[in-house]
Structures are given as C-alpha cells and as structure tokens.
Amino acid sequence: MTPAFPHLLAPLDLGFLRLANRVVMGSMHTGLEEHPAGLGPLTEFYTARARGGVGLIVTGGVAPNQEGALSAGTIGLTSPAQCAAHRALTDAVHAAGSPILMQILHAGRYAMHPQCVAPSALQAPISPFRPRALEEADIWRTLEDFVRCAQLAREAGYDGVEIMGSEGYLLNQFCAPCSNQRQDDWGGTPAQRQRLSRLVVRQIRAALGPQFVLMFRLSLLDLVAGGSPWSEVLSLAQDLQQEGVDIMDCGFGWHESRIPTIATLVPRAAFRHHIQRLKQHLEIPVVATNRINDPTLAEELLQSGVADLVSLARPLLADPDFVRKAQAGQPERINTCIACNQACLDQIFVGQRASCLVNPWACHEAESTWTHTFAPRRIAVVGAGPAGLSCALTLAQRGHTVTLFEEQAAIGGQFRLAQQIPGKEEFAQTLRYFHTELTHCEITWRLGQRAQCADLLSFEHVVLACGVRPRQPLIPGIEHPLVVSYQALLAGEVRAGARVAIIGAGGIGFDVAEFLTHQHPGADPIAAFEAFWGIDAKGNAQGSLGPASVPPPHRAVWLLQRKPGKPGESLGKTTGWAKRALLQKRGVHTWSKVRYLAIDAHGLHLSVDDVPQYLALDTIVLCAGQESRQELLAPLQQAGVACTLIGGAWQAGELDAQRAIAQGTHLGLTL
Ligand code: NAP
Ligand code: SF4
Numbered sequence: 001m002t003p004a005f006p007h008l009l010a011p012l013d014l015g016f017l018r019l020a021n022r023v024v025m026g027s028m029h030t031g032l033e034e035h036p037a038g039l040g041p042l043t044e045f046y047t048a049r050a051r052g053g054v055g056l057i058v059t060g061g062v063a064p065n066q067e068g069a070l071s072a073g074t075i076g077l078t079s080p081a082q083c084a085a086h087r088a089l090t091d092a093v094h095a096a097g098s099p100i101l102m103q104i105l106h107a108g109r110y111a112m113h114p115q116c117v118a119p120s121a122l123q124a125p126i127s128p129f130r131p132r133a134l135e136e137a138d139i140w141r142t143l144e145d146f147v148r149c150a151q152l153a154r155e156a157g158y159d160g161v162e163i164m165g166s167e168g169y170l171l172n173q174f175c176a177p178c179s180n181q182r183q184d185d186w187g188g189t190p191a192q193r194q195r196l197s198r199l200v201v202r203q204i205r206a207a208l209g210p211q212f213v214l215m216f217r218l219s220l221l222d223l224v225a226g227g228s229p230w231s232e233v234l235s236l237a238q239d240l241q242q243e244g245v246d247i248m249d250c251g252f253g254w255h256e257s258r259i260p261t262i263a264t265l266v267p268r269a270a271f272r273h274h275i276q277r278l279k280q281h282l283e284i285p286v287v288a289t290n291r292i293n294d295p296t297l298a299e300e301l302l303q304s305g306v307a308d309l310v311s312l313a314r315p316l317l318a319d320p321d322f323v324r325k326a327q328a329g330q331p332e333r334i335n336t337c338i339a340c341n342q343a344c345l346d347q348i349f350v351g352q353r354a355s356c357l358v359n360p361w362a363c364h365e366a367e368s369t370w371t372h373t374f375a376p377r378r379i380a381v382v383g384a385g386p387a388g389l390s391c392a393l394t395l396a397q398r399g400h401t402v403t404l405f406e407e408q409a410a411i412g413g414q415f416r417l418a419q420q421i422p423g424k425e426e427f428a429q430t431l432r433y434f435h436t437e438l439t440h441c442e443i444t445w446r447l448g449q450r451a452q453c454a455d456l457l458s459f460e461h462v463v464l465a466c467g468v469r470p471r472q473p474l475i476p477g478i479e480h481p482l483v484v485s486y487q488a489l490l491a492g493e494v495r496a497g498a499r500v501a502i503i504g505a506g507g508i509g510f511d512v513a514e515f516l517t518h519q520h521p522g523a524d525p526i527a528a529f530e531a532f533w534g535i536d537a538k539g540n541a542q543g544s545l546g547p548a549s550v551p552p553p554h555r556a557v558w559l560l561q562r563k564p565g566k567p568g569e570s571l572g573k574t575t576g577w578a579k580r581a582l583l584q585k586r587g588v589h590t591w592s593k594v595r596y597l598a599i600d601a602h603g604l605h606l607s608v609d610d611v612p613q614y615l616a617l618d619t620i621v622l623c624a625g626q627e628s629r630q631e632l633l634a635p636l637q638q639a640g641v642a643c644t645l646i647g648g649a650w651q652a653g654e655l656d657a658q659r660a661i662a663q664g665t666h667l668g669l670t671l
Helices: 040-051 080-095 136-155 170-175 195-208 230-243 272-279 295-303 314-318 322-327 386-397 414-418 427-441 486-490 507-517 525-533 576-585 633-638 657-670
Strands: 023-025 056-062 100-104 160-165 213-221 247-252 286-288 309-312 378-382 401-406 444-447 461-464 468-470 483-485 499-503 556-560 589-591 594-600 603-608 611-616 619-622 626-628 643-645
Touching: 040 056, 040 080, 080 100, 080 136, 100 136, 100 213, 136 160, 136 195, 160 170, 160 195, 170 195, 195 213, 195 230, 213 230, 213 272, 230 247, 230 272, 247 272, 247 309, 272 286, 286 295, 295 309, 309 314, 314 322, 378 386, 386 401, 386 427, 386 461, 386 657, 414 427, 414 486, 461 633, 483 486, 486 507, 486 619, 499 507, 499 603, 499 611, 507 556, 507 576, 576 589, 633 643
Parallel strands: 023 056, 023 309, 056 100, 100 160, 160 213, 213 247, 247 286, 286 309, 378 401, 378 461, 401 444, 461 643, 483 619, 499 556, 499 619, 556 589
Antiparallel strands: 468 626, 594 603, 603 611
C-alpha cells in the first residue's frame, strides 16, 4: 500500500548515511542546553523526537569559542573534556533511531556580552553591545575554532555539523555589506566578504573527510538594508556546494529584520518560491524551512520540487510524534504548532527555558509524571476552552470517566474566537486536535448545554473551566447601541461601521484592530504578504528589500488605552513588534493616556493627555479585559461537591492560553 505521504516518508541516501525520511528537526535553542543537571534533560528532549521518527536532528547552536557564544554561559564545544557528555546524548539519540548533527553557531555581533566580535565594529540595532572588529589574526583563529569544533563534534558522536550562516550571525555578517565594511581581503568584493564561509566549509571538509555530514544554513533573504542581493546568495551557494557542503538549509531574515518570517501572520510556506529558485541551481539536497507545520503541505512541497527535505522546528516542540502519526496515516492526530511563539521563542528571548503553548511537556520531558489511574472516577469538566479541553483530555487518557459540558454548540472558548482573527487561523488546528483526541477517548459530550449545579451533583469531582466574561467599563452611555463586545464582533453577530474605536489595547484589542483593518489578500496570499512587507520577490535588491505596497485603509480605527506608554508593550517579544508595525502600516491610530468621559449616539467623548477630544464613530468595541466566571463554585461547595477552578475561571487577569493548557494538563495528572 502506498504510504499517505510518499515523498515525505521516502528515505534519502547520502552515500555514507541514510536518512529514514525527509523530515529534518531544525535547530532550536531550548534553554535545556544550559540546564544545571547537564545534558540529561536535553538528551530526553532529542530522544523523544528520535523515537517519534524524525529523519535527521540538528541541535541548537553550539559556540566554537567563547566570544562567539550567544551569551555568557551558553553552550560551546571547545575542548575534548566536553565530549563525554555529548557522547551520552548522541548515543541515546542514535539508539532511538535518528542521526544527529551539531549546529556550530558563532553569534558575532549578536552575542549578548561585552566580548562580542564582528567583521566591523558596527553595533546591531537589537544589541546593547558594540562589537570589536576582528583583526586578521583573529579571523584565522576563528576559522581554526570552527574546524576544531567540528572535529570535537565527530569525537562526541555527531554524524556531522550544520554551519550557521544565516539569521545575521557571524558568517552572515561577513557576507553582507551593511555589517562588513572591511578594507582588507575579508571585505569589499562579494568574493572577499564570503571568503570566511567558503574557508570554514573547505577546512572542515579537509579535516573531517567525506563521511561526515556538512550542512550549511544559508541566508536566502537577509531582509535588512545593505544585506546581500540574490545574485551574491546564489553564487555563494554554488561555491559552498563546490567546497563540499552535502545539504543546503535555508534561512530567512536576520534577527534585526523588521519583516516577520515565522510568526503566525506569515502565510504557510511563505518562502517556497525562493527555496525553489535556489534548488534549481544546486545539485545537493535543499531543505525547505519556515512556516511548514503540516504533513500535507510538506508532502506537496517535496512532490512539486520545491525542496528535497523539510525542516520542522517548532512543530516538533508541539508534537514529538509528528512523523510517526504521518507514517500511521493519522495526520489529524498531530498536535499542530500554531506559530504563536508564546511559549518557545518569547521565553527563550527573555532567558527562560522554551516550552510549547499546545504541549506543556515540551522541554520538560524528563519531568513527566504521567500515570494511568488505578481508581477511575466520574469527573465533570465544565467549559471546553483550552483549559477545559486539556484537562478533559488528560483525565480521559489516564482512564477517568469524563463528561464535558459546554454551553456553546462547538468547543473552543476564547480559541474559537481567536481563530477568526486573520493570521490566527492556525488556532483551529488546536481545536481539531483536541476534538480528535477526545473522540478517541470516548468521553461523554454535553455540547450546547449550560451546566447547572443540579447537573453536577452526582460527579466525584467537578473541574470548573467556565472561562471569562468581558469587563464592562463604567462609562456614561456604555449601553448605547453603537457599543459592541469583541465576542459579538468576532462571532459575526454584529458588523462594524467605517469609523471604529477600540476601548482597551491589550492582546485582544490588537487582535480586533487587525480584524477590522484586514483586507482580503486575493488569490495569492504569499504575493500579498511580500507586497505588504516589501520583500523583493523577483529582483536583485540589496537584502531583498523592495518597496512595500499597502492597500489604502477601508476603515478608520482608533486603539485606545488609559495607561501611558506605547500600546502593545505587553505583547510577546518576538511577535509584538510585528503586530505594532502591521497596525501602523494600516494607519490605525494608537492613543495612550486616554480618559473615557461619555458615549453618545454619535461617538466618544474622551481626553488624551488631559486634552478634551470628540471622536465621531459608528462603532465602539469593548476590549477592556475580562472577569472570571465562577458562579457555580459557591453552590457546588455548599453541596459538598469537590471542585477545582482552572483557566480564566480561576484567574481572568493575564488570561492566557499557555497557562490555561498547562494548568488543565497538570490538574488532569493529579486527580
Ligand atoms: P488585557 O491584555 O488585560 O487588556 C485589557 C485592556 O483593557 C488594557 O489595554 C487595559 O488598558 C484596558 N482596561 C482594563 N480595564 C479597563 C476599564 N475598566 N476601562 C477601560 N479600559 C480598561 O486583556 P485582553 O486584551 O482581554 O487580553 C486578555 C489576554 O488574552 C491577554 O492578557 C493575553 O494573555 C491573551 N491574548 C494574547 C494575545 C497575544 O497576541 N499574545 C492576543 C489576544 C489575547 P488600560 O487600563 O490602560 O486602559
Ligand atoms: Fe508552536 Fe506556539 Fe508551541 Fe511555539 S509555543 S512551538 S509557536 S505552538
């Protein structure tokens, strides 16, 4: 029988190493690399993905020397004494069935410590440190450090290395005129700027021979002013192939770029045309990357010749068994990455261990306390939002008898609303996953039934995951018909007019502003994305930046908050800037230091920084936060029923799906 995903699941023979399938686990720094217990927890993390059937694993970045470490204390491989710990990791991953490459990453001017170095002494806009320009002798020493690091990687049992040459790290900095203004043999012409990358590959290949995988992560689009143009990228790729690279991995956008490349607002496989354009000029296998989170899409990319392999990073945080489920012909059981960045990159960028919003066990594999119950109980879960769903699923998987009440006809709670936001369509995947898994567990569904106290008295435990109700601010005239709730708007129960104010500029206020100003991208969402953000799709512009083309706004929108400061400061570190930039491009007015004075039939009386204003409006949308729904708690307690509050019903402030899913899962393990 033909497998469901014949191209994705086809082996790839490199001559000296056979990959079982075309799925590469892309490099991710998780924070486990610096775990005080050593590399044990990181080993558990990788072995779970190897057991899940991944064809090839690439580790997070490992520094070849101290000055190249991302920050003081991040992982490096610089001496033979460190090899034993890595050997235990590689042995375990091999035993679990996957080959593994170690990524060598020299951060250059992105290193967050004062010893950082770069081709030129030019500070990155996202770094507080000005780098020291490498002297000629330093460059030769750095080259030796790369080679020694690769040799140590082989000693430690890795099947090869990936050389990080993209995302704006050291080798990429050498290649681009904006960060390399050297006057010597390492700067000036494209060939001289690219010399270090070529020499790193040449010397590693010479030192390690042919039977050692050499993958290079090439920056196809730098997406920064003064970055390399496509012609230079292509000639470097061809040179690197000549020097002995076995597999070409693709990178998009430097960390300092102001164009989103992996957030949920980026269309799936948004960079496929650039990857295909590269593949046409190379003979070695090419890896497709960025916003590939689904086996059907991955299969189509391989089948249509876009690439030879696909790289999944965050999707393997979300579900370590992605490949196994694809092999079993059960893609609907995959817990899909929704590209929110909330629990992975946002946490890493503030120095915390990564995890995953939809899979709280990610990077906590060694701490799992999962046990099947020996004493099944009848448990009611009230509310089928993220907290209730995760709790119901964990309970049912452990063997409890679960009844799930939800007053709406469909599951999802706040997630069901969130999936209406353009760019958050992926949220539907999480609901599909929960629905599929709960159906497999055979719970009792009570959809469309608002649970009353009397319905719950016979259960041994009641989990109250009833969610939130929107806060109604005390503004004179708030009951006026032009005032609507965000729920009614997103659920399609009301429509907004041409002039709209949003009261409250938190996560939901931003989402509603996006919803209100969105214009249909037309038949080609990737072309619309490139035009909106100014990506030079076909030409040869420096850094692949072109003129942006933003459709004229069809609606005037004001996003308001009472506090001082920039609206959106509390949004995620790796996505907040893109959301702010998006609304700014669409002409949304963001006002702080607002006082709401009154609402009348035609608009909103307010003051901004104590200056009175009047906004004539058609619609006012309330996004002023939430209040917990706890009305069942007291009657159940009085009736002597054991119950627990979780999610928004427990705490509405900072209402957050990551916390809700983690809380639901953990409660499900303890009952
Ligand atoms: P929120 O982030 O707490 O924002 C509520 C907004 O309402 C604030 O801007 C607040 O600012 C304003 N507000 C509070 N009380 C008010 C009152 N009495 N009158 C007028 N304005 C008032 O809540 P949310 O927007 O409902 O979002 C809830 C949670 O959902 C977030 O915390 C987040 O965890 C999650 N979420 C996240 C995202 C994301 O993109 N990461 C997106 C959606 C939701 P002022 O007090 O300054 O006016
Ligand atoms: Fe994907 Fe969000 Fe999980 Fe990160 S936290 S892996 S982006 S679902």
